[in-house]
Amino acid sequence: xxxxxxxxxxxxxxxxxxxxxxxxxxxxxxxxxxxxxxxxxxxxxxxxxxxxxxxxxxxxxxxxxxxxxxxxxxxxxxxxxxxxxxxxxxxxxxxxxxxxxxxxxxxxxxxxxxxxxxxxxxxxxxxxxxxxxxxxxxxxxxxxxxxxxxxxxxxxxxxxxxxxxxxxxxxxxxxxxxxxxxxxxxxxxxxxxxxxxxxxxxxxxxxxxxxxxxxxxxxxxxxxxxxxxxxxxxxxxxxxxxxxxxxxxxxxxxxxxxxxxxxxxxxxxxxxxxxxxxxxxxxxxxxxxxx
Amino acid sequence: xxxxxxxxxxxxxxxxxxxxxxxxxxxxxxxxxxxxxxxxxxxxxxxxxxxxxxxxxxxxxxxxxxxxxxxxxxxxxxxxxxxxxxxxxxxxxxxxxxxxxxxxxxxxxxxxxxxxxxxxxxxxxxxxxxxxxxxxxxxxxxxxxxxxxxxxxxxxxxxxxxxxxxxxxxxxxxxxxxxxxxxxxxxxxxxxxxxx
Numbered sequence: 001x002x003x004x005x006x007x008x009x010x011x012x013x014x015x016x017x018x019x020x021x022x023x024x025x026x027x028x029x030x031x032x033x034x035x036x037x038x039x040x041x042x043x044x045x046x047x048x049x050x051x052x053x054x055x056x057x058x059x060x061x062x063x064x065x066x067x068x069x070x071x072x073x074x075x076x077x078x079x080x081x082x083x084x085x086x087x088x089x090x091x092x093x094x095x096x097x098x099x100x101x102x103x104x105x106x107x108x109x110x111x112x113x114x115x116x117x118x119x120x121x122x123x124x125x126x127x128x129x130x131x132x133x134x135x136x137x138x139x140x141x142x143x144x145x146x147x148x149x150x151x152x153x154x155x156x157x158x159x160x161x162x163x164x165x166x167x168x169x170x171x172x173x174x175x176x177x178x179x180x181x182x183x184x185x186x187x188x189x190x191x192x193x194x195x196x197x198x199x200x201x202x203x204x205x206x207x208x209x210x211x212x213x214x215x216x217x218x219x220x221x222x223x224x225x226x227x228x229x230x231x232x233x234x235x236x237x238x239x240x241x242x243x244x245x246x247x248x249x250x251x252x253x254x255x256x257x258x259x260x261x262x263x264x265x266x267x268x269x270x271x272x273x274x275x276x277x278x279x280x281x282x283x284x285x286x287x288x289x290x291x
Numbered sequence: 292x293x294x295x296x297x298x299x300x301x302x303x304x305x306x307x308x309x310x311x312x313x314x315x316x317x318x319x320x321x322x323x324x325x326x327x328x329x330x331x332x333x334x335x336x337x338x339x340x341x342x343x344x345x346x347x348x349x350x351x352x353x354x355x356x357x358x359x360x361x362x363x364x365x366x367x368x369x370x371x372x373x374x375x376x377x378x379x380x381x382x383x384x385x386x387x388x389x390x391x392x393x394x395x396x397x398x399x400x401x402x403x404x405x406x407x408x409x410x411x412x413x414x415x416x417x418x419x420x421x422x423x424x425x426x427x428x429x430x431x432x433x434x435x436x437x438x439x440x441x442x443x444x445x446x447x448x449x450x451x452x453x454x455x456x457x458x459x460x461x462x463x464x465x466x467x468x469x470x471x472x473x474x475x476x477x478x479x480x481x482x483x484x485x486x487x
Binding site: 012014016017038039041043044045046052053054057058061090094100103105107154165166190193194195196198199207274275276 | 316335336339367369370371372373375376385389390392393396406407408410411412414415418422423424425426427430433448451452455456457458459463465466467470471473474475477478479480481482485
């Protein structure tokens with residue numbers, strides 16, 4: 001069965017490396033998917049603050065588009081994954097939301113009965129591909145690379161059914177299968193502060209600093225993320241977060257980039273050129289082959 | 292010395308507000324709140340808040356409308372759902388925060404130029420007109436309405452994003468833009484019908 005790939009807005013902008021590496025590993029691991037035609041923004045957390053009902057209708061349009069094609073959705077962005085699942089839940093739990101959204105979708109010729117499953121790449125890789133298949137396809141193991149798996153908040157809470165809400169391990173297992181040395185990262189589900197680095201910088205930067213210092217202190221050489229906003233926050237503000245006594249410089253990659261590396265895919269697929277904090281020297285020192 | 296009363300009287304509460312929140316998403320079980328404070332302990336942002344989530348919930352359910360809606364705490368909530376999974380009464384605290392945010396925007400209860408609600412409004416406008424968000428445009432729009440000088444400090448990051456091909460300059464749009472505005476209008480119509 002083919003999946004409907006729902007990129008969301010960030011994977012077309014700051015999170016391009018996520019899209020490039022994810023689609024490449026899906027191809028290498030025979031997970032068929034195509035982009036959901038004419039998808040729209042899920043509404044994220046911002047639209048919900050302005051008008052909740054409209055935000056559910058927005059998200060439901062995507063569910064309805066996939067439902068029409070009889071496809072399951074793959075949503076890599078943690079916020080999209082949450083919003084689409086949340087809309088699904090709310091339409092089921094609240095009759096009023098269901099009737100308003102159904103009526104509104106009707107005006108543009110769509111229906112949403114809640115049949116579309118919304119899944120995350122981590123879960124697809126774990127349950128559909130499997131750790132053994134993945135491990136068997138590893139060509140360039142991430143030998144000795146100490147990775148802090150960072151899940152952030154919105155992937156595992158509150159609707160995630162495939163992993164633990166306080167101590168998720170799906171990414172740990174996938175990266176271990178690729179040969180990485182996954183550390184027991186204490187802040188793996190702590191919030192990165194979302195857009196607060198832009199809106200209330202003193203608060204946002206404090207969150208980012210804590211997460212980076214924890215990863216560093218616990219011995220990580222790389223942070224692996226599943227969310228474009230987490231990745232952006234942790235990678236782009238390291239100079240500000242550190243100081244002359246304690247400078248911070250730690251590469252922050254999407255988990256899919258690390259898997260692409262392990263599978264020995266080309267430079268276009270690993271998308272390392274999109275990193276702001278360079279990772280090549282570190283990979284070289286570990287003897288990890290990369291294109 | 293000028294002493295001021297720090298405790299509120301019941302007469303200062305707004306009964307309509309208390310009833311409203313009790314029927315909103317997240318407010319349904321507010322009466323069951325034990326005031327245990329697990330939400331405040333779990334919240335990664337509570338240390339920056341003027342009122343912790345526990346206190347906010349008590350004030351909301353009793354109807355202290357002004358105190359609740361003008362609190363910056365509702366805007367600091369990033370909806371990480373940490374409190375929701377820890378609450379012993381399974382209260383949808385994050386859901387309640389959204390209801391409060393929406394009401395605060397409707398009644399303009401936030402400080403002017405406070406970036407978080409400004410961003411929420413710009414975000415919704417962009418989605419309504421294009422169906423998708425172009426991050427770079429959104430950032431410029433929000434700073435233009437709040438603290439334009441801060442854009443100057445972002446030149447270095449902007450260049451890095453450009454160099455790595457991560458800054459999208461062309462606005463992204465859905466094909467059927469009319470569908471989006473029609474959908475949004477239809478929600479408003481359906482809402483009105485429900486009230487009537």
